[in-house]
Amino acid sequence: xxxxxxxxxxxxxxxxxxxxxxxxxxxxxxxxxxxxxxxxxxxxxxxxxxxxxxxxxxxxxxx
Amino acid sequence: xxxxxxxxxxxxxxxxxxxxxxxxxxxxxxxxxxxxxxxxxxxxxxxxxxxxxxxxxxxxxxxxxxxxxxxxxxxxxxxxxxxxxxxxxxxxxxxxxxxxxxxxxxxxxxxxxxxxxxxxxxxxxxxxxxxxxxxxxxxxxxxxxxxxxxxxxxxxxxxxxxxxxxxxxxxxxxxxxxxxxxxxxxxxxxxxxxxxxxxxxxxxxxxxxxxxxxxxxxxxxxxxxxxxxxxxxxxxxxxxxxxxxxxxxxxxxxxxxxxxxxxxxxxxxxxxxxxxxxxxxxxxxxxxxxxxxxxxxxxxxxxxxxxxxxxxxxxxxxxxxxxxxxxxxxxxxxxxxxxxxxxxxxxxxxxxxxxxxxxxxxxxxxxxxxxxxxxxxxxxxxxxxxxxxxxxxxxxxxxx
Numbered sequence: 001x002x003x004x005x006x007x008x009x010x011x012x013x014x015x016x017x018x019x020x021x022x023x024x025x026x027x028x029x030x031x032x033x034x035x036x037x038x039x040x041x042x043x044x045x046x047x048x049x050x051x052x053x054x055x056x057x058x059x060x061x062x063x
Numbered sequence: 064x065x066x067x068x069x070x071x072x073x074x075x076x077x078x079x080x081x082x083x084x085x086x087x088x089x090x091x092x093x094x095x096x097x098x099x100x101x102x103x104x105x106x107x108x109x110x111x112x113x114x115x116x117x118x119x120x121x122x123x124x125x126x127x128x129x130x131x132x133x134x135x136x137x138x139x140x141x142x143x144x145x146x147x148x149x150x151x152x153x154x155x156x157x158x159x160x161x162x163x164x165x166x167x168x169x170x171x172x173x174x175x176x177x178x179x180x181x182x183x184x185x186x187x188x189x190x191x192x193x194x195x196x197x198x199x200x201x202x203x204x205x206x207x208x209x210x211x212x213x214x215x216x217x218x219x220x221x222x223x224x225x226x227x228x229x230x231x232x233x234x235x236x237x238x239x240x241x242x243x244x245x246x247x248x249x250x251x252x253x254x255x256x257x258x259x260x261x262x263x264x265x266x267x268x269x270x271x272x273x274x275x276x277x278x279x280x281x282x283x284x285x286x287x288x289x290x291x292x293x294x295x296x297x298x299x300x301x302x303x304x305x306x307x308x309x310x311x312x313x314x315x316x317x318x319x320x321x322x323x324x325x326x327x328x329x330x331x332x333x334x335x336x337x338x339x340x341x342x343x344x345x346x347x348x349x350x351x352x353x354x355x356x357x358x359x360x361x362x363x364x365x366x367x368x369x370x371x372x373x374x375x376x377x378x379x380x381x382x383x384x385x386x387x388x389x390x391x392x393x394x395x396x397x398x399x400x401x402x403x404x405x406x407x408x409x410x411x412x413x414x415x416x417x418x419x420x421x422x423x424x425x426x427x428x429x430x431x432x433x434x435x436x437x438x439x440x441x442x443x444x445x446x447x448x449x450x451x452x453x454x455x456x457x458x459x460x461x462x463x
Contacts, residue, residue: 011411014174018337029169030416053399054341056407 001040001062003048005032009059016051016060023048032059066242067106074099077112079136079351079374080242085448089391092379101365107136107241109371111362114379116386116403118363122354122373123407128362129354129373131155131410135450136353136372137241137248151299152292154410161409167281167288168296168413171219171274177416180215184421187214188428195432199462200439203316203429204309204454211425212308215417220297221273222262229258233298234306239449255298263294274300300414308418310349310453311404312425317454318343318393319430320438325395330434333427339395340422345402346393348378351450352406377403378452436461 003023012030016023023044025035040048045062052060070081073091078084084091095102095114102112113119122129132149133141141150149155153164170176191210195201213227222230236243236251243251263275267290270276278293319326329339352375356367367373380403382390387400405412412418436459438444445456 011408012169012415013405013411014416015341017174026174028173028175029166030173050398054401056401056403056405058401 001045001048002038003034003040003052004038004061004063005034006059006061007031009057010055011057011059013056015054015056019054020044020047020051024051074102075104076106077102077104077110078106079112079376079450080239080448082448085446085452088378088452089382092376092382093391096379096383101363103365107138107372108140109368110136110374111365111367111371112374112376112379113363114376114383116380116383119375119377119380119403120407122362123352123375123403123410126158126409128357128360130157130357131161132157132355134353135238135241136374139245139248140355140370148292148295151295151302153296153413154299154303158409163283164292164296165409165413167278167283171277172413172415172417174416177420180219180417181420181424183218184211184215184424185428187211188425192428192432195461199460200458201461202456202458203320204313204457207429208312208316208425208454208457209306209309211312211421212305212418215421216300216304219274220300221266221271221275222301226258230301230305233258234302237302238306238451239447241449255301256294259294259297259301263290263297303412304414304417306447306451306453307349307412307414308421310447310451311344311347311418311422313454313457314347314349314452315340315343315422315426316429316459317438317444317457318347319426320436320457320459321441322393323437325393326430326434326436328395329426330430335395336423336427338398338400340419340426341400341402342393342395342397343422344404345381345387345397345400347453348381348402348404349451349453350404350406350412351376351378351452352410353450374450375406377406380407433459433461 010032016032017026024032048062052062070078092114100115104110132146147157147160153161156164214224217224233255266276281288354373356371358369360367384390405415439458439460447455
């Protein structure tokens, strides 16, 4: 599965990097950054989905 | 403190400073959402109150039609000349100025920077709890919650922690004194700026390792940030950083005091804390923001006029049944939980990572000291009204 982070929508709520630190990190202003290539491993899928489901700005898409 | 007439018709004459709203706004929000999702008031020179998540989100994201020039609803409007910075940049700033003014602050409130403040915050919570030791009844708002954010933000800014009472006085005036006559409002703001200016001037002459000095050394558009901008941003951090987190900590403890099953669960499953904090933030979001309508504009069939207020009730958005399943139920492990307690769009609370850390540490230390506690007298609990809602009197029985 693929993951897309829309940096334009991200406002730095930080829900993704709290819930899925294996997949998301943050830069020096708290904006989310993807830590891995856009192709998810099987283990990463549930975490990535959890992050996507909790983003208040709908900035993450897993498909 | 409001002094406004009691509200009888919430759809046509709402007032967020009304005592009924302070005591329990959720049934009122729920009725409005079902029958009149964007409520109206002629008070404060005209105001609107959307209660659906979709509408709150749309307005928070629409900086073309709504300005943040002032974000506290009063009968007065700040001068238009204050734009684009507004009264307290960056919360009161509009694009494109906003992103530069915000960029200056964000690194100081990033998760990495906030992590470093955790040990001192924890030590301070322990100190407060040690002072309560031996008592059978304590006030979680007065003895505990109100002190934590004051100490943390004072340390960050480099202001004396013993001025806490003074800071809380400023907060009370700015956020709850909204019905005061303009002359009194002005005196209150003058007191705040008269307090801050000597500190700013001192840091201009003698920079230190604190946030005021850092702001003075920052640049905006290639120019050093001017002291007038700095003092207004410091005022913002002082006002916005105190009773918001105080409210969130207090409301969380209140919920756990009246809900033994959640309290026991959190004591037994400490790993649940991060998700519990998000759910407590959703359920009892303390902060309601505001916007001014830029030009006459129709929104959801409502004829909004220029310079009218729109209250952005994140608490109402967080209880919308169209957006959250069983929104009035607190589910500590709720997921998905795309709550809007820290706002939506470009003005997402800059201090959200700090607020979360303070809440987590405050609750962890409280539960360690008091795994078992209950409301001493539910009737005695008092909530603040206006745009920041939280318990101000919260007596709890902590010993048998």
